[in-house]
Amino acid sequence: MKTAEHSQSGFTLIEVLVALVISSLLLAIIFDGASSARRRARSAEDRRLAVLLGDNLLSNAAAKMGDADLKGMTDGLSWTVSETSLANDARNMFALVSDTVIISDKNQHQLFAGELRRIKAIAAP
Numbered sequence: 234m235k236t237a238e239h240s241q242s243g244f245t246l247i248e249v250l251v252a253l254v255i256s257s258l259l260l261a262i263i264f265d266g267a268s269s270a271r272r273r274a275r276s277a278e279d280r281r282l283a284v285l286l287g288d289n290l291l292s293n294a295a296a297k298m299g300d301a302d303l304k305g306m307t308d309g310l311s312w313t314v315s316e317t318s319l320a321n322d323a324r325n326m327f328a329l330v331s332d333t334v335i336i337s338d339k340n341q342h343q344l345f346a347g348e349l350r351r352i353k354a355i356a357a358p
Contacts, residue, residue, distance in 0.1 A: 283336040287312075317331045330352075
């Protein structure tokens, strides 16, 4: 009696499953990297907007300030502008004031804090 020898070429089921597991792990790593890159890009954009907004708010603080702090929301960023009197001259005609701007994102992470000191004329009594 003759026995037939079969020459089989191809992959076994185990080899295919191992290849699928390795492929899925690589895809998970790639998607996680893309997701974190997207988050970092959004965070960088928020910081860039915060710096531009803070610079603009400090530039305009003198014209807008009254007795109360200013608060607002712009492009998803919350901001506060406050004025603090630091010193007055002997005749009470001028005051050294500090304008402070604080900008936070929607998670209340501070993105920008700036201060501008200026001389302010005090109204005559």
